[in-house]
Amino acid sequence: MIYITRKEHFNAAHKLYNTNWSEEKNLAVFGPCANANWHGHNFDLYVTVKGKPDPETGFVMNYKDLSKLVRDSIIERVDHKNLNLDVDFLQGKLPSCETLIYEFWQLLAPVIPRVAPNCQLHALKLFETHNNYAEYFGE
Amino acid sequence: MIYITRKEHFNAAHKLYNTNWSEEKNLAVFGPCANANWHGHNFDLYVTVKGKPDPETGFVMNYKDLSKLVRDSIIERVDHKNLNLDVDFLQGKLPSCETLIYEFWQLLAPVIPRVAPNCQLHALKLFETHNNYAEYFGE
Amino acid sequence: MIYITRKEHFNAAHKLYNTNWSEEKNLAVFGPCANANWHGHNFDLYVTVKGKPDPETGFVMNYKDLSKLVRDSIIERVDHKNLNLDVDFLQGKLPSCETLIYEFWQLLAPVIPRVAPNCQLHALKLFETHNNYAEYFGE
Amino acid sequence: MIYITRKEHFNAAHKLYNTNWSEEKNLAVFGPCANANWHGHNFDLYVTVKGKPDPETGFVMNYKDLSKLVRDSIIERVDHKNLNLDVDFLQGKLPSCETLIYEFWQLLAPVIPRVAPNCQLHALKLFETHNNYAEYFGE
Amino acid sequence: MIYITRKEHFNAAHKLYNTNWSEEKNLAVFGPCANANWHGHNFDLYVTVKGKPDPETGFVMNYKDLSKLVRDSIIERVDHKNLNLDVDFLQGKLPSCETLIYEFWQLLAPVIPRVAPNCQLHALKLFETHNNYAEYFGE
Amino acid sequence: MIYITRKEHFNAAHKLYNTNWSEEKNLAVFGPCANANWHGHNFDLYVTVKGKPDPETGFVMNYKDLSKLVRDSIIERVDHKNLNLDVDFLQGKLPSCETLIYEFWQLLAPVIPRVAPNCQLHALKLFETHNNYAEYFGE
Numbered sequence: 001m002i003y004i005t006r007k008e009h010f011n012a013a014h015k016l017y018n019t020n021w022s023e024e025k026n027l028a029v030f031g032p033c034a035n036a037n038w039h040g041h042n043f044d045l046y047v048t049v050k051g052k053p054d055p056e057t058g059f060v061m062n063y064k065d066l067s068k069l070v071r072d073s074i075i076e077r078v079d080h081k082n083l084n085l086d087v088d089f090l091q092g093k094l095p096s097c098e099t100l101i102y103e104f105w106q107l108l109a110p111v112i113p114r115v116a117p118n119c120q121l122h123a124l125k126l127f128e129t130h131n132n133y134a135e136y137f138g139e
Numbered sequence: 140m141i142y143i144t145r146k147e148h149f150n151a152a153h154k155l156y157n158t159n160w161s162e163e164k165n166l167a168v169f170g171p172c173a174n175a176n177w178h179g180h181n182f183d184l185y186v187t188v189k190g191k192p193d194p195e196t197g198f199v200m201n202y203k204d205l206s207k208l209v210r211d212s213i214i215e216r217v218d219h220k221n222l223n224l225d226v227d228f229l230q231g232k233l234p235s236c237e238t239l240i241y242e243f244w245q246l247l248a249p250v251i252p253r254v255a256p257n258c259q260l261h262a263l264k265l266f267e268t269h270n271n272y273a274e275y276f277g278e
Numbered sequence: 279m280i281y282i283t284r285k286e287h288f289n290a291a292h293k294l295y296n297t298n299w300s301e302e303k304n305l306a307v308f309g310p311c312a313n314a315n316w317h318g319h320n321f322d323l324y325v326t327v328k329g330k331p332d333p334e335t336g337f338v339m340n341y342k343d344l345s346k347l348v349r350d351s352i353i354e355r356v357d358h359k360n361l362n363l364d365v366d367f368l369q370g371k372l373p374s375c376e377t378l379i380y381e382f383w384q385l386l387a388p389v390i391p392r393v394a395p396n397c398q399l400h401a402l403k404l405f406e407t408h409n410n411y412a413e414y415f416g417e
Numbered sequence: 418m419i420y421i422t423r424k425e426h427f428n429a430a431h432k433l434y435n436t437n438w439s440e441e442k443n444l445a446v447f448g449p450c451a452n453a454n455w456h457g458h459n460f461d462l463y464v465t466v467k468g469k470p471d472p473e474t475g476f477v478m479n480y481k482d483l484s485k486l487v488r489d490s491i492i493e494r495v496d497h498k499n500l501n502l503d504v505d506f507l508q509g510k511l512p513s514c515e516t517l518i519y520e521f522w523q524l525l526a527p528v529i530p531r532v533a534p535n536c537q538l539h540a541l542k543l544f545e546t547h548n549n550y551a552e553y554f555g556e
Numbered sequence: 557m558i559y560i561t562r563k564e565h566f567n568a569a570h571k572l573y574n575t576n577w578s579e580e581k582n583l584a585v586f587g588p589c590a591n592a593n594w595h596g597h598n599f600d601l602y603v604t605v606k607g608k609p610d611p612e613t614g615f616v617m618n619y620k621d622l623s624k625l626v627r628d629s630i631i632e633r634v635d636h637k638n639l640n641l642d643v644d645f646l647q648g649k650l651p652s653c654e655t656l657i658y659e660f661w662q663l664l665a666p667v668i669p670r671v672a673p674n675c676q677l678h679a680l681k682l683f684e685t686h687n688n689y690a691e692y693f694g695e
Numbered sequence: 696m697i698y699i700t701r702k703e704h705f706n707a708a709h710k711l712y713n714t715n716w717s718e719e720k721n722l723a724v725f726g727p728c729a730n731a732n733w734h735g736h737n738f739d740l741y742v743t744v745k746g747k748p749d750p751e752t753g754f755v756m757n758y759k760d761l762s763k764l765v766r767d768s769i770i771e772r773v774d775h776k777n778l779n780l781d782v783d784f785l786q787g788k789l790p791s792c793e794t795l796i797y798e799f800w801q802l803l804a805p806v807i808p809r810v811a812p813n814c815q816l817h818a819l820k821l822f823e824t825h826n827n828y829a830e831y832f833g834e
Contacts, residue, residue, distance in 0.1 A: 002515045003552040011268065013152035013177040013221075018334055029335060031342065032219030038152040039219040040179005042268055048552075056435055057446060058513030063549045064448065080171030080178040096336030098280045129150065129181055132341045135281040135326075141793045142830040157612055168613060170620065187830075195713055196724060197791030202827045203726065235614030237558045271619045274559040274604075289824065291708035291733040296473055307474060309481065310775030316708040317775040318735005320824055358727030358734040360708075374475030376419045407706065407737055410480045413420040413465075428685065430569035430594040430638075449636030455569040456636040457596005459685055497588030497595040499569075546567065546598055574751055585752060587759065652753030654697045688758045691698040691743075 003122055004059075005048040006066045010079035013040040014095045017084075038082065044127040045074070045104070049112055051119035061116040069115055073107045097134040101126045105136050142261055143198075144187045145205045149218035152179040153234045156223075177221065183266040184213070184243070188251055190258035200255040208254055212246045236273040240265045244275050281400055282337075283326040284344045288357035291318040292373045295362075316360065322405040323352070323382070327390055329397035339394040347393055351385045375412040379404045383414050420539055421476075422465045423483045427496035430457040431512045434501075455499065461544040462491070462521070466529055468536035478533040486532055490524045514551040518543045522553050559678055560615075561604045562622045566635035569596040570651045573640075594638065600683040601630070601660070605668055607675035617672040625671055629663045653690040657682045661692050698817055699754075700743045701761045705774035708735040709790045712779075733777065739822040740769070740799070744807055746814035756811040764810055768802045792829040796821045800831050 015038050016030040026034040033039065047070050051060040081087055083095035089107065093099050101124050109121040127133040155172040156165050165173040172178065186209050190199040220226055222234035228246065232238050240263050248260040266272040294311040295304050304312040311317065325348050329338040359365055361373035367385065371377050379402050387399040405411040433450040434443050443451040450456065464487050468477040498504055500512035506524065510516050518541050526538040544550040572589040573582050582590040589595065603626050607616040637643055639651035645663065649655050657680050665677040683689040711728040712721050721729040728734065742765050746755040776782055778790035784802065788794050796819050804816040822828040 001554075001556065002519065003554075004515065005550050005552070007548040009269070011178050011180055013179040016336065020334075029340070035219050035221070035225070037221035037224045038177050038179065039150050039221070040152040040177065041150055042181045053513070053515040053519070056437075058433065058511030058516045060515055060551070062446070067548075080174050082174070082176035082178070085176045086174070094336030096331070098282065098331040098338055099336045102280065102331070130148070131285040131345075133283050134338070135283070137279075137281075139279065140832075140834065141797065142832075143793065144828050144830070146826040155614065159612075168618070192791070192793040192797070195715075197711065197789030197794045199793055199829070201724070206826075233614030235609070237560065237609040237616055238614045241558065241609070270563040270623075272561050273616070274561070276557075276559075278557065287825070289734050289736055291735040294475065298473075307479070313775050313777070313781070315777035315780045316733050316735065317706050317777070318708040318733065319706055320737045358730050360730070360732035360734070363732045364730070372475030374470070376421065376470040376477055377475045380419065380470070408704070409424040409484075411422050412477070413422070415418075415420075417418065426686070428595050428597055430596040452636050452638070452642070454638035454641045455594050455596065456567050456638070457569040457594065458567055459598045497591050499591070499593035499595070502593045503591070547565070572753065576751075585757070650753030652748070654699065654748040654755055655753045658697065658748070687702040687762075689700050690755070691700070693696075693698075695696065 001050050002053055002060050003048050003050045004061060004063065004066070005046050006063055006070060008045045008047065008067065008070050008075050010043050010045070010075050011040065012043060012078055012081050012083050013038040014083035015039065016094060016096060018094065038084075041128050043078075043100075045070070046123075046125040047108065047121070048123040048125075049116070049119045050122040051116065054118075061112075061119050065115060069111060070108065073111055074104050097126055097128045097132065101134045101136045105138060109138060140189050141192055141199050142187050142189045143200060143202065143205070144185050145202055145209060147184045147186065147206065147209050147214050149182050149184070149214050150179065151182060151217055151220050151222050152177040153222035154178065155233060155235060157233065177223075180267050182217075182239075184209070185262075185264040186247065186260070187262040187264070188255070188258045189261040190255065193257075200251075200258050204254060208250060209247065212250055213243050236265055236267045236271065240273045240275045244277060248277060279328050280331055280338050281326050281328045282339060282341065282344070283324050284341055284348060286323045286325065286345065286348050286353050288321050288323070288353050289318065290321060290356055290359050290361050291316040292361035293317065294372060294374060296372065316362075319406050321356075321378075323348070324401075324403040324405075325386065325399070326401040326403070327394070327397045328400040329394065332396075339390075339397050343393060347389060348386065351389055352382050375404055375406045375410065379412045379414045383416055387416060418467050419470055419477050420465050420467045421478060421480065421483070422463050423480055423487060425462045425464065425484065425487050425492050427460050427462070427492050428457065429460060429495055429498050429500050430455040431500035432456065433511060433513060435511065455501075458545050460495075460517075462487070463540075463542040463544075464525065464538070465540040465542070466533070466536045467539040468533065471535075478529075478536050482532060486528060487525065490528055491521050514543055514545045514549065518551045518553045522555060526555060557606050558609055558616050559604050559606045560617060560619065560622070561602050562619055562626060564601045564603065564623065564626050564631050566599050566601070566631050567596065568599060568634055568637050568639050569594040570639035571595065572650060572652060574650065594640075597684050599634075599656075601626070602679075602681040603664065603677070604679040604681075605672070605675045606678040607672065610674075617668075617675050621671060625667060626664065629667055630660050653682055653684045653688065657690045657692045661694060665694060696745050697748055697755050698743050698745045699756060699758065699761070700741050701758055701765060703740045703742065703762065703765050703770050705738050705740070705770050706735065707738060707773050707776050707778050708733040709778035710734065711789060711791060713789065733779075736823050738773075738795075740765070741818075741820040742803065742816070743818040743820070744811070744814045745817040746811065749813075756807075756814050760810060764806060765803065768806055769799050792821055792823045792827065796829045796831045800833055804833060
């Protein structure tokens with residue numbers, strides 16, 4: 001079993017704001033991340049797939065196919081978007097790094113084996129800043 | 140003459156949109172950067188000051204003083220903000236990387252010599268993404 | 279279960295020197311790391327916590343709270359210090375990357391659940407140079 | 418159990434080309450990676466070893482010994498080489514990132530415990546570009 | 557005058573070998589870079605253009621236009637190629653980092669002002685490895 | 696005229712402490728950098744040389760020769776050392792980033808043209824942390 005990872009990138013705006021709370025509570029919990037008019041990030045997404053290399057190609061999965069799948073399933077839907085307003089699968093959710101990675105998993109895990117039958121999504125890792133990232137392994 | 144550089148960081152939302160143009164022209168010129176609901180970036184700002192080291196400290200300027208000056212003059216006013224809506228000195232301007240760096244210079248150049256009398260601002264360098272940055276040298 | 283990671287930083291001096299050994303043996307084993315007058319590093323510490331995101335915040339644990347906890351428990355006690363001489367919890371220990379990470383775990387693991395009741399420390403990763411790092415998972 | 422990692426580096430040429438296939442099929446599957454006259458990469462190899470720190474040194478394994486072992490076993494045989502033509506242990510194999518990491522494991526896993534009796538190779542991670550890497554854990 | 561920089565990337569094989577010299581002299585001067593069967597690199601190319609921002613766009617030059625120009629003029633002709641064998645504008649030249657950057661300048665400097673009339677190519681910077689790069693300013 | 700840059704690395708301890716001042720004044724000016732028992736850094740040194748490429752090699756100067764020169768002239772004398780105590784050419788000087796780079800220039804500038812007659816040292820750039828660096832151009 002070998003693990004391959006592809007890095008993709010997107011830029012987006014968001015805010016962390018719980019609409020059930022007062023403005024004061026939002027600022028107390030989320031600080032400047034609750035700014036009404038949004039802020040944003042350069043997000044780096046690392047997608048790890050595991051499988052056995054195909055002896056005819058040497059590949060667990062072609063990096064280019066993996067890149068295309070991630071772009072079609074995720075990046076096109078979030079790049080240069082407002083994560084609170086513009087993204088259907090995030091409607092009504094708090095777009096924290098943790099939420100994003102969990103929702104990205106739901107989108108990507110089922111489609112990997114359709115394109116690469118002997119492969120599985122193993123991990124997602126999402127950098128929000130140089131200093132903060134979240135990881136999810138599907139369970 | 141020695142040059143010292145301090146890196147600071149901020150996260151912000153913006154869009155590139157010329158209000159004198161049609162929606163179509165904005166999309167044609169700015170592409171997804173014109174998204175109505177904003178997008179955002181992690182910005183890295185490199186500030187370079189030149190001067191002669193003080194023999195008593197070995198410093199052109201104390202990195203901590205420089206950091207504080209940049210944070211007070213610039214970072215606090217743009218971090219976790221919407222650059223189109225929330226920032227007084229950017230009102231009515233297109234917040235491209237070039238515009239930002241030019242306006243940051245206007246704020247920072249006069250205050251450096253007040254704090255460090257023998258120093259001058261030499262350069263600003265602003266990364267908008269891993270792949271794009273702008274520089275300004277004051278002329 | 280989602281994993282979040284926060285990166286913190288400190289600068290410190292140390293030497294690798296076993297006081298039960300001769301000077302010659304120390305130099306043979308530790309090379310220039312045994313230099314009597316110390317050397318030093320910029321250390322990058324990655325702290326990974328696991329837990330379930332709180333539906334009200336979208337957070338496993340607030341990155342800012344995690345940062346504060348790591349700074350209070352570890353960084354303040356080692357930053358700009360001599361790891362052999364100045365740090366109480368390292369007295370009489372060889373401050374290798376492995377020792378540091380093990381001792382940091384003892385300090386940090388108990389306090390995480392006090393601040394974030396549903397979270398656990400999952401991993402520590404400590405870079406001593408660009409090319410060398412150690413990891414510990416608590417067992 | 419503590420895990421230590423050492424990063425090493427090599428530059429090499431290769432191509433991805435299945436000699437049982439037509440030129441067309443090779444180009445369809447491997448794209449520009451099948452270029453007849455080769456292309457190349459700067460490869461970064463991360464080698465992770467696990468063990469208990471020796472109380473006399475504080476080391477799982479001396480980073481310098483690990484570096485020397487990786488250089489002698491792997492780097493010297495692939496650095497500034499053509500991976501398809503010049504490397505005996507890759508003869509007749511498709512030198513994908515996955516193949517390389519699997520073959521590197523076969524070379525390195527047996528020699529680690531000979532040099533460091535209480536240590537085991539835990540993981541290899543090989544970056545082919547900034548955006549693509551493979552990992553292997555020996556099973 | 558503001559300077560904007562765009563980073564592009566390519567992978568290629570090459571060797572450093574002077575055909576007027578003996579094998580021995582080539583090895584003495586170029587070391588493993590003279591390996592008969594080539595080696596290769598991930599090259600990072602930074603392209604800096606200077607000009608006045610257009611008040612209607614805030615841009616010295618649209619980063620996307622600059623990216624496209626660099627890809628069309630340079631990257632497509634060298635990416636996944638053998639720099640000694642496959643590239644017409646390098647025929648008969650020693651493809652050192654210095655040679656590459658000088659030849660890239662000849663290709664790119666004339667086309668910048670055709671696309672962006674008020675702009676000029678200011679600098680090219682080419683990383684061959686993490687530790688080595690060359691720069692050229694056109695004179 | 697082409698500029699080539701080589702990156703080298705060293706680890707060292709130092710403190711910033713003016714022996715003509717009181718303890719209080721040292722702490723007020725230098726903060727934790729004045730810690731009596733030292734602290735330390737991983738320093739990255741970028742050395743830029745300018746010259747015309749030799750048509751027989753394509754090189755301004757062989758990167759390996761440049762690396763050896765920098766290691767022999769500078770790195771061997773400061774790596775794994777205490778910059779206040781162990782380094783002859785820094786005796787009695789405040790080892791700030793600015794002082795280091797100025798003193799490194801004095802050592803390196805004269806020897807470059809002896810090894811590479813048509814080359815000159817153009818710039819030194821020294822990173823003390825990820826966020827702070829100094830540059831010197833010889834005047």
